[in-house]
Amino acid sequence: MSLTPNPTIIFVSATQGIPVPGQNLVYRQDITIDVDNEPLNGGILTKSVALGIDPWLRSRMVYEYKPNTPVLGYGIGVVLRSENPKFQVGDYVQARSHPFAHYAVLSEEAGTIRALKNDAGLPWTAYLGVLGLAGETAWVGYKAYAEATKGETIYISTGAGAVGSAVCQVAKAEGLRVIASAGSDTKVEFLKEIGVDVAFNYKKQDVGTVLKESGGIDIYWDNVGGKTLETVMGCMNRYGRIVVCGFASEYNLPPAEWHGNKSFFFALVKNLTINGFIIPDTIAKFGDFDFEAEVTKMVKEGRMKAREEPSDKLEDAMKMLGDCLIGANEGKGTNAKELDGQGITVLLNDAILADV
Amino acid sequence: MSLTPNPTIIFVSATQGIPVPGQNLVYRQDITIDVDNEPLNGGILTKSVALGIDPWLRSRMVYEYKPNTPVLGYGIGVVLRSENPKFQVGDYVQARSHPFAHYAVLSEEAGTIRALKNDAGLPWTAYLGVLGLAGETAWVGYKAYAEATKGETIYISTGAGAVGSAVCQVAKAEGLRVIASAGSDTKVEFLKEIGVDVAFNYKKQDVGTVLKESGGIDIYWDNVGGKTLETVMGCMNRYGRIVVCGFASEYNLPPAEWHGNKSFFFALVKNLTINGFIIPDTIAKFGDFDFEAEVTKMVKEGRMKAREEPSDKLEDAMKMLGDCLIGANEGKGTNAKELDGQGITVLLNDAILADV
Incomplete structure (x- = not known):
């Protein structure tokens, strides 16, 4: 049994205003996971590839998240272990309630999971944006x-x-x-x-x-x-x-x-x-x-483009969520690179209050 | 050439509030018509049978009526003379822009006119209520x-x-x-x-x-x-x-x-x-x-009833229009009787502000 670091963004408490990093949301580097033995209870273990930040996380924060549990959002991961016959090791999956963490145990009871075929060979981040919820x-x-x-x-x-x-x-x-x-x-x-x-x-x-x-x-x-x-x-x-x-x-x-x-x-x-x-x-x-x-x-024909603002630091997700709510994000017009397991792409998808 | 009295409600001026009889609306008894010779210009001459008062006359008053012309509303008349082959003497017609007067010259250019067959033998007033605009x-x-x-x-x-x-x-x-x-x-x-x-x-x-x-x-x-x-x-x-x-x-x-x-x-x-x-x-x-x-x-099967408040005095139309706008009308639950040319049934159809 060996423990692997599993940095995670923890939801501490809701706020009427913009969530404050270190207060409403906390980045915890001390969390670990036993990748080989963590019980799956019929679910799957994934390594996160990309996580999406959308303004609607705001309402999940108010109505859904429980204090001192990981922030959940749309995310993409690659399957490392599976007890669910629908998903095989190596599959890329998109989950509605993906913890904002490097590794995740996902169950279908906790939210929709679907395997992504991606026959078109699009960047995985597309499945958090134009081919995702947005x-x-x-x-x-x-x-x-x-x-x-x-x-x-x-x-x-x-x-x-x-x-x-x-x-x-x-x-x-x-x-x-x-x-x-x-x-x-x-x-x-x-x-x-x-x-x-x-x-x-x-x-x-x-x-x-x-x-x-x-x-x-x-x-x-x-x-x-x-x-x-x-x-x-x-x-x-x-x-x-x-x-x-x-x-x-x-x-x-x-x-x-x-x-x-x-x-x-x-x-x-x-x-x-x-x-x-x-x-x-x-x-x-x-x-x-x-x-x-x-x-x-x-997307393949170039008729659907997205403005993405990526980061490969999970910690950034806290600030990015706040930025997204106040519209402080400035799109770079770049496509997020997919990091192939070297890190997580946290993808800022929207700028809502910017346009109020 | 003989002149017949043609009492008429004249629109004088619009008002932000409830129209005041004698001020915004005036009942003119001195108006006459030459029933036999009044030029029809391709239209028809009718004797009014029933006129309907609905709250929507309020907006016609503001946007449509010209000062010092007759109030117009849905009305039913019997044809006395016709230059329009669609309508024969003795037909009952419903007109969208029927002057609030005892006699009217109606043209299709001024608003929809349709002959009422009324094969079911319903009271004509039904065609101003449940079978009319309402x-x-x-x-x-x-x-x-x-x-x-x-x-x-x-x-x-x-x-x-x-x-x-x-x-x-x-x-x-x-x-x-x-x-x-x-x-x-x-x-x-x-x-x-x-x-x-x-x-x-x-x-x-x-x-x-x-x-x-x-x-x-x-x-x-x-x-x-x-x-x-x-x-x-x-x-x-x-x-x-x-x-x-x-x-x-x-x-x-x-x-x-x-x-x-x-x-x-x-x-x-x-x-x-x-x-x-x-x-x-x-x-x-x-x-x-x-x-x-x-x-x-x-209506024939008794599954559609109407609450009507009739009067056979055209003059009452002024006050009834105001009542209808402030909801002062109290339905009697009676059916308006049709007066067969002895007078005009002015029919109060609705009570709108009552229910604000």
């Missing part, structure tokens, strides 16, 4: 709720985020005119790179003014809610559709401080359709519209 | 947007109004559990008469409390918007649907005073679908779901 959210939400017709105009707030940028590219591929905003000029450059027709920095230009000058909006993909949603409702064309995918402006606020939206009357007079959605519910209802096959094709 | 709004809106499944629970605000009571009865006929509110005990009695499962007076019982005690809501038929909508959004079940048919709480308010709805976040986390609709737009998109045939059958 891409799936964009693809399925768009197919289920946008009811888009070629030539219509869509506006996407947080257009440079993992979900938003995927929506931009799906909409472009379907022949829509795409307007998108982001919270920094670097992100606006990225929006232009992926073909957005009207890209703007909402910190420098007023959303309502840009949308009105652009002739109104048929579809609004909302990632932020709050005041922005209220403004955009006033800019919708008749029969417009609003897809409420995120409400970043209020994730860190108590209900009493939620924004009072005065534009609801427009839902009536403009014959609007508004759909809020949570992705597992939506897949349960509509299916996934061939997500993996279709988006894999788009 | 019934059509209820039927088409429900079919297009409620996505109801037998056994689900629906809540209808202004349940005793013309639209609301039709929705209650359509929902009952489709096997739903129906909760409805109204603003007086008399109206609550009417709700019970038409089979509503949980009927309550919102002035005496808190909407949120009743809905929570009733186990949550799958569908909300909203006629009022504002604070009530905000409250109900907090009581929706997952996958709930909200049909925004009216926004009575804000018709008389400037935009700055519109209620700030703090419940929009629930649209996301509860996977809600919200549809605002204006009936002509919705019919253009979905068709009318065999409205007339289906609802005629319901």
